[in-house]
Amino acid sequence: MIAKLFFALLAGGITAEVLTRSRFEKALSFLLLCFLALWGVWIFEAESLGLVNKFSFHWIDASLMRVNINLNTSPEVCRLVFALLIISALSVFYNTFYKAETEGLRLNGLLTLNLAMLVSIICSQNFIQLLTAVCITDVLCLLMINDIESKRRYAFYNLLADMGLFTLFALIWKQTGSIDLAVLGKYHRLGQYPELTLGLLLLCVFIKSGIFLCHGGLLSLASLTFNRILAISYCSAPIVGILLLIKTYPLLENIRYMKEIFLGFGGATLLWGFVGSLVLDNIKDKALYFNQMIYAFMLGALALGTKDVDELLPLVLALGFVLNAVWMLTTISASNELFVSNMGGFIRPLKLLFATILVLSFVFVQILGSRITVPNELWTYSFEAIFLVALAHISFQIFLGKSNADERVLAFLKNPSLLNLLPLWIICGIIIWQQEKPTTQMWIIWGAFVAFWLSGPLRTLGKAYDSENLQEADWLHDFYQAVLIAPIKILGRVLWLLIDFLIIERTIVSSLTSGSNLLVRVLDRMHTGSVFSNAGYVFLGLGLFAAIIYAKVYN
Amino acid sequence: MITSFNFLSTIIAIPFIGVLFALTAKDDDKTRGRNAFNVSVFAVITNLLVLWRIAALLDISATGLQLTERYDWLENPKISISLGIDVFSLLLIVAVHAAVLIGMFGARHNKEDGKALMVFSLLFLCMITGFFTAADIFSFYIFFEAMLLPLFMIIGMFGGLRKQSVLSRFFIYNLLGAIFLFFATVILYNYQGVNIALNDVSKVNLNMKLEIFVWGAIFVSFLSRIPIWPFHYWISSISTGLRNPLVFIITNLVPLTGVYGFIRFWPKTVPGVLSYFMIILEIICVISMLFIALIGLINKDFQYKIFSFMTVWYIIYLLAAFLPTDTVLQNIGYALFSFLIIAGGMEVLSNHMEKQQESLDISSGGILCAMPKAARIFTFFVLAAVGMPLSSMFLNNFVLIANLLDKNIRMGFLVIFAIMVVAAGLLQELYWLKDTECSLPDKSGIADISYKAYVILLIICASLVLTFINPLWFIV
Structure with a gap:
């Protein structure tokens, strides 16, 4: 059931994106809404019936890494997916009928694809599926944001979050040899970097869910239209943060504080x-x-x-x-x-x-x-x-x-x-x-x-x-600018001035050039072209030759 | 794999035949290098088709070089040219061809000396293909040096305003590298008395002094090609001055030869006497990476940002090449495949924007708002470059970074910091180019990329997405 939903959402989202410039945008948006509502009914039914089935397929099947895409159906999964489906459908509803929204179908298509990725996050049982879905939701969310300043802030904050998650999973994979989320519970018993992994995970979750000190990206969305604020706040990044926390919770359970x-x-x-x-x-x-x-x-x-x-x-x-x-x-x-x-x-x-x-x-x-x-x-x-x-x-x-x-x-x-x-x-x-x-x-x-x-x-x-x-x-932004961004930029400028310009360009390259010029000038002066200078060079060469012979014979 | 047809010499010969045809192509005010362009594109595409056939013939699970060919060259000293290929070199050859092809499309409107550019580009392609298929030390040395000739001509003719000073640095650094590699090659040959296969170089038992000298020489010669401090300056200074995407791409392929050299020569376990130097090399690599990433962040020239992006990743691939794992090498190959295409795509689009900017005398801020087609593709390339799941860079780099973190966690974190800085630089530029608040005086005068170019770039983007869907196909 969940697998069918996943593929249907992908198909629906891609179709909506392809037909973005169609004359019947509103009608297509409405169709998409009906499509989501219908799936909502089916998922609700599946949850009520307690439907359980397993679905997975190999994505990567190499000795280095075997990655399965899991899309298993269970009442717990259905309950969460149902809620997200309903919220996304509501968001699609307001996008369709909100007059200030000029690209309703495109936004709805993105929301549908985003929902497919949320389903993938909920069902994931390995790092790679989780990481990939999280990163794709980021890209989709970035496309939903249509204000450049908000986009910029969102991109920088989420770049940090994604790199944190990327590092976390890379670290755990190499140390445990497994990409299964199940290993997270055992990770700390192996005694490896508990604080570091905690820090990386929290950094990612906090940024995505707009938690204090990491909320710049989320709060910068105020310049968007209201319907987009709704869509992003309740269907995208912040909810991804919470879902991520739920999925990786075993990693945190063993940490005392x-x-x-x-x-x-x-x-x-x-x-x-x-x-x-x-x-x-x-x-x-x-x-x-x-x-x-x-x-x-x-x-x-x-x-x-x-x-x-x-x-x-x-x-x-x-x-x-x-x-x-x-x-x-x-x-x-x-x-x-x-x-x-x-x-x-x-x-x-x-x-x-x-x-x-x-x-x-x-x-x-x-x-x-x-x-x-x-x-x-x-x-x-x-x-x-x-x-x-x-x-x-x-x-x-x-x-x-x-x-x-x-x-x-x-x-x-x-x-x-x-x-x-x-x-x-x-x-x-x-x-x-x-x-x-x-x-x-x-x-x-x-x-x-x-x-x-x-x-x-x-x-x-x-x-x-x-x-x-x-x-x-915007105190936090100013604070980060002053404490983090400005020093990094100043360091970059100082390095360029000191190393590239002063040491290499003005000292090494300049000295080499001046030295070569001097050598050329000296040789030019010595080599006047007169008979005496030519004879002098010949004798110099003979002298060197004789010296070498002498050294070879008597040494 | 045994085959009666000499595929490897064919892929070296095709660009060379292309050179001959391009040289004889008519070039006047009417054609403006179009004939040479067509011939060159045809040659590259033909070679890509042959490479496709080679890919089908290769046994992915087999170790060592396949489809080997051997040509006796000299009797005394006995030197022969040996060629061979594996998945890793195949991926690099295809990526280089794709990057050069993208560059050719980007430079097709180059009005001055378009024919010469195409001729030297094909010659470069011929030499670099030979370099990637070289199977013994002499062939390797010959192609390693031979590619400098077309490069020297390209920089000399299209190297921008500072080409004379850049050329002198290019010459000094590469001469240094050439001399060192020459000595290493001759010593190895003399020691064994026969031409040595590349895979066997690390198996030669040298005495301690010679070992230090030979490996030191190899170190220096390959490092001279990679923008590692203090060798970085010639590539960085040329990268900022270039206004031709093809020249930029070709110049920035040079570090790849250094990285490849390390991968091919370097033993899986570092010789004991060299382990001390290895730590120094790693430290220099990390410092250079951070240094170039930070300068890339503050530099307002997008060419420099692309250069810093490429350099940071080249150094990461180099660091990963020192890891004693075969699968890591395969990953480098596939990651490089996407990496070169992404860098090439970004360069071509940035060049297009720069041309519009120059012709209309406007600032680059917000220029993408007037180019929806270019904006879409450019956004895709930038997002793929920063590591989003849009190309094989995503998962292949995951494998590489996991291995780097496992080897040395501090180094791994510095590498990740450099990646983030360089990614921030690219995103910063993207949003500057898309900034709607920047005023564009003559929006209607700005030309978007042509429909044909858009379709080609879309196909490239789609192929990158395919590499994401199947990122580890060759690892059995």
């Missing part, structure tokens, strides 16, 4: 995301900081061994997607207004969106509440509190706060079409239906959230929007 590292970085990311979502004015930036919080939470949840983490991930991803879609629909309804400081008082014209956020927050509380256990209690409550405070604050500013919107925005402000809202409601409905009955504690938390939202105690933070320095600050 792994939990502390994860919680430390996860906590720092949560705080960073929280502050960013509160103080930045642009709603796209806010959306990205929310996404960062979600991925930080998943990092901590994985480290704490939260139960049913493979169930939690799809749910959290789906909710994150819905939240991003709500922000997107808000900006569309507000005539593409991006700055929260220019919004406020939208509750009356945007009742449906308001209601969607209320429902979404409830679903969020319900999902997290049902998975709280003793080990992850503090972590989950902290995340829940931080996330809900940020959500309440921003929702207050948009829906209940004092209106700063201009007349044009207010005049055209209306609820988004039902077509756009319906998928979000369906997702929320399905999740509510599938979850356990809400407990009193969940109702209390949600009530507190609603009270917080209605009262808007953080309203004074709105002043942060006026600070131009704060809005344009």
Whole structure:
């Protein structure tokens, strides 16, 4: 089943890419959407039936390395693939109907290919399949980004991540002699470079999922259109980071301080995301900081061994997607207004969106509440509190706060079409239906959230929007520029000046040239062309000859 | 494999016959070297077809050289020319042919001395093919030096503004290399009294002094071809001044001969007396690699970036060649195959952009925005060059780097750092060329690559993807 899906996705994606410039772009995009929806149904069925089958084929069959491509079907795989399929289908849906998107079919084709690679990552059982799929998702994601600065940052960050992963797998392969992911669990018992491998893996995962200190690539996506932010944040690089972590988790299990590292970085990311979502004015930036919080939470949840983490991930991803879609629909309804400081008082014209956020927050509380256990209690409550405070604050500013919107925005402000809202409601409905009955504690938390939202105690933070320095600050980028990039460039320049120019060009080559010129001039002076000079050379030669003979005979 | 047909002499002869035809081709204001170009392309493609046949005849699982040929040359001293081929040399010959073919297409609009360029390129191809098929030390030495003649002429005629100073350096460095290899060859011949097969060079039992001298001489002669400090300067200075893709490609094939020399001569286990020098050589290699990668990063000339990319990888292949594993050598061969094609493709496209830039007097920033076809292909080549899974470089390099890390983890990390720096340099250039914020005064005047060139480059990209799909086919 999964194998058929994989090949169907490849075929669908390639077909979409080939037909990009077709006259029926929208119709083809819609067909692609139907195709994904149909596969969604089949995969859901396969999961419900508990279908298990094995599929693998030899990719490379050499003595040096035998690489199989595994595409096995199991309920666990189907569950994760189903969630990603649904999120990708939703993304395709918004790409198709989002007016600002000019290359919908191309983007949808890339998303479909990307989904095929995600399936490959989920099913991989060896380094090579995993590494190849990760690198291909990077290339596909790079093609999805259509802003040059974001592309540049994404490329540099992910180059670092991919080289880290490449090195990690190369190292482990040579030391264990196997490319099976199963060897990761035994790796540390062999006593080889545990810190190094941990560092390389975390570097890769952190960059891809936008964890604190490595988030430059992910947060630079704010200059893309909203639909692309959605597509990349929930179908591409960040999710690859989390999947990679799940696949390579055995490597980390034996490291004593792994939990502390994860919680430390996860906590720092949560705080960073929280502050960013509160103080930045642009709603796209806010959306990205929310996404960062979600991925930080998943990092901590994985480290704490939260139960049913493979169930939690799809749910959290789906909710994150819905939240991003709500922000997107808000900006569309507000005539593409991006700055929260220019919004406020939208509750009356945007009742449906308001209601969607209320429902979404409830679903969020319900999902997290049902998975709280003793080990992850503090972590989950902290995340829940931080996330809900940020959500309440921003929702207050948009829906209940004092209106700063201009007349044009207010005049055209209306609820988004039902077509756009319906998928979000369906997702929320399905999740509510599938979850356990809400407990009193969940109702209390949600009530507190609603009270917080209605009262808007953080309203004074709105002043942060006026600070131009704060809005344009990019401290981490500046820090890396100053600490890493600039020294490397200066070193390159100094080396060129010192070695190439000063030592080789000006000293060695110049001296050789001057020396040869001098020799030529001296010989030229000596060789005047007169009879005496010619005779002198002849006698000099004879003298040398005689000296050699003398030396040979008497020595 | 026994065959009655002399395939190896044929692949050496075809470019030479091409030279003769190109020389007699009509070249006036009307034809502008087109005839010579057609003849040259025909010769290269014909040779590629013969190489295809050779590939079919080769036994992949067999060790040693196959399809051997031998021609007696001199009676006293008894010297014969021996030729032979294996998968490794076959891959290199095909890659060199493909790179030169790409270069020929890139240089087809060269208005000045187009005929001479094609003639010398074919001559170079003839010599380098002989070099890769040489099976004994004398044949090896002869072809090693003979390829310098067309190279000297090419640099002399098309070497850019600084060609005179570059030529003198080229001459000094290569003369040095030639003298050392000559001495090593003569000593080995005298010691054994017969011409020695290349594979047996490492088996010759020399006394300690001679061993140091012979291997030292071989070291120096091959190093003079590879841009390792302090020998790097002539290639780096010529690479920045060149404005002809074919000349750039040919010049940057010279280090390949040095790397190949090491691979063919070098014993699997380093002679005891030389192990100390080996460490020094490795240190110099790594330092040179970092040095050139860093300069490539700050240098704004894209030619230099390509040069630094090629040099870093040549040095990696050299370091990998010192590893005592046969499969690593096979990997080098296949990785080099894609590597040369990628470098050739990048060079041809960068040259096209540079021509547009010069003719319209504009900055290169954002130029690819006006060339969608070139942008697509260029992006592909750059992504393949930085190691994305688009060519055999991806998995073959994985094998090489894994072996380097296994040998010495510190060295491995420095190698990876150099790869990242050089990749960052290429990506930096790509996004500068695609920068939409750069203003292009006359966008409509910028000519994209022709449809024909686009199709050819697409085919090349597709063949690179095929090498990714089946990257280790020849390793049984």
